[in-house]
Amino acid sequence: MxxxxxxxxxxxxxxxxxxxxxxxxxxxxxxxxxxxxxxxxxxxxxxxxxxxxxxxxxxxxxxxxxxxxxxxxxxxxxxxxxxxxxxxxxxxxxxxxxxxxxxxxxxxxxxxxxxxxxxxxxxxxxxxxxxxxxxxxxxxxxxxxxxxxxxxxxxxxxxxxxxxxxxxxxxxxxxxxxxxxxxxxxxxxxxxxxxxxxxxxxxxxxxxxxxxxxxxxxxxxxxxxxxxxxxxxxxxxxxxxxxxxxxxxxxxxxGAVDTAGRSGRPVLMPLPDMPQAEMQDLIFVGGEADLLPMPAPSQSRARGTAELLREIEISGPLDTTPEAELDTRTEAEKQELLDSVYAEIMSDPDTAFRPAPSIYQDFLFHCRIKKLGTYGQDMPSFRKRLALARAGVSSDKGDDAWEQVLAVAESLPEEMQGVFLLLARAAREEAPCPTDEALANAYGSRSPSRGRWLLTYMSEHGHIRSEADFRGSRIVTIAGVNWRTLPGAPKAGPIKKVDPLRRAPMLPLPAARPAE
The missing domain is CATH 3.40.50.300 (P-loop containing nucleotide triphosphate hydrolases)
Known part of the structure; x- marks a missing residue:
């Protein structure tokens, strides 16, 4: 058997x-x-x-x-x-x-x-x-x-x-x-x-x-x-x-077990043997014994952090003083705290590879600690700001060119917006084009091939123009604003030098060209 x-x-x-x-x-x-x-x-x-x-x-x-x-x-x-x-x-x-x-x-x-x-x-x-x-x-x-x-x-x-x-x-x-x-x-x-x-x-x-x-x-x-x-x-x-x-x-x-849980099968217990009059006095007559002292922390039920934070957030003022009723922080101070929350979240190296809904729970947790609530950051607003943070872009650029770039980003699928903004930032600052690995990380992937696919997708849809110089380095131009990155190697690491006599590249040609 x-x-x-x-x-x-x-x-x-x-x-x-x-x-x-x-x-x-x-x-x-x-x-x-x-x-x-x-x-x-x-x-x-x-x-x-x-x-x-x-x-x-x-x-x-x-x-x-x-x-x-x-x-x-x-x-x-x-x-x-x-x-x-x-x-x-x-x-x-x-x-x-x-x-x-x-x-x-x-x-x-x-x-x-x-x-x-x-x-x-x-x-x-x-x-x-x-x-x-x-x-x-x-x-x-x-x-x-x-x-x-x-x-x-x-x-x-x-x-x-x-x-x-x-x-x-x-x-x-x-x-x-x-x-x-x-x-x-x-x-x-x-x-x-x-x-x-x-x-x-x-x-x-x-x-x-x-x-x-x-x-x-x-x-x-x-x-x-x-x-x-x-x-x-x-x-x-x-x-x-x-x-x-x-x-x-x-x-x-x-078979039998060696340990026991807190809950078990209920067992019958004898009711208290007490005259009805005494029981009524215990129930209906108040006294000093009703004013029980506050139990020590070790005696009270352990409550979760999320529950305590929620109680703090929804509770009313403790007194009628103006300090308790009003939040005296300015909008600039609140915005600074909000920026610090995003900075704290993005400091975790694993953030790039986690889904946005999971990161949003961390965001709400930190906002509650700083008593910000959500401060106008619902899920759509959070996703937009997260894409900016993943690309290392500040949300307060304030010029017309950046506004145009942000508008183009919103037309892309949500998960690609951070990649596009990363390229736009590099082009605006005239920095080398990000590597395949950096593009993949901004997308939330560990696969460099995903970074190459993202470039192909955005090129085919007219959001960028990607080309390679004679060394095999990549140059990306942002459509509409004509920002252009410096040449950057698709793979991480230093670019190999060119033989000065032959003037031929010592690196393999980009995938878009036929292999030699």
């Missing part, structure tokens, strides 16, 4: 009382989906699997309720609190892969949309790590329907898109990067199908709704009559199927 295991961990026992094993190496290649209604033992199952494999493979746990923080004490996992900016979470994730640390991403205290954004930034950081650190890693996502919802809910479309994209990458493309996704959900009907369908191993627990039973039976290859059996499963009992578990659906019971 159970295949020979290379690295088997014991989940529990089957109906014959024999150990029910899971092939950990096979799991790393095939992924796992766990489903069970509340009270079915789903979290207990995840805890058992993680405890048994903790010493064998690196782990990361996406924990929306803080139930797995106890792992840090028993198994040495590092707890990563999510009160951070998206870029900081991505950098932490990259270091986690470099140093092979097992972690718990604690999302407790954040609302659903903030949890989605934080999880997306963290997963993207793990996913985008360099090939040299693609070590095997289990990524466990509890309550996965929060991060990969089947339908749009009350969260913004942008947050849902970011989170769903990160979860899809994990389940669809994570295997080549050493990432093995384990997703657990209370209801299959609420989990995005393209995320659930990528799993090859299944552990299905107690389920009552027809739509969830039908999807579970479909995934396990069971008929309608057999699907009714999901209602009869006991807590802690699951139906297992998959190359890492069993070749046919079999029931198993999950």
């Amino acid at each position: 159970w295949s020979t295991m290379k690295a088997g961990i014991e989940l529990g026992t089957n109906t014959a009382g024999q150990p029910a094993l899971l092939d950990l190496e096979e799991l790393l290649s095939t992924r796992l989906l766990v489903q069970g209604n509340s009270g079915s033992g789903k979290s207990h199952l995840l805890r058992r699997l993680l405890e048994q494999s903790a010493g064998m493979v690196q782990q990361a746990i996406i924990d929306p309720e803080g139930d797995f923080v106890s792992f840090s004490e028993r198994f040495g996992h590092t707890v990563v609190d999510a009160e951070r900016s998206p870029s900081e979470l991505q950098r932490i994730a990259l270091r986690i892969r470099q140093h092979r640390a097992s972690v718990v991403l604690n999302l407790e205290g954040l609302d659903a949309e903030e949890q989605m954004r934080c999880a997306a930034a963290f997963l993207n950081g793990l996913f985008d790590a360099d090939r040299s650190v693609w070590y095997p890693m289990l990524i466990t996502v509890d309550e996965a329907q929060i991060f990969a919802p089947a339908v749009a809910g009350e969260v913004s479309d942008e947050a849902r898109r970011l989170s769903l994209g990160a979860m899809t990458n994990l389940m669809c493309r994570g295997r080549k990067r050493g990432l093995a996704g384990i997703v657990a959900t209370q209801r299959l009907a609420k989990l995005a199908k393209n995320v659930a369908a990528e799993a090859s191993n299944f552990l299905m627990g107690r389920t009552f709704l027809d739509i969830d039973m039908a999807r579970a039976a479909d995934l396990l290859g069971m008929d309608r009559r057999q699907a009714e059996g999901f209602r009869d499963l006991d807590p802690g009992q699951f139906i297992a199927l998959g190359p890492a578990l069993s070749r046919k659906p079999i029931p198993l019971r999950i």
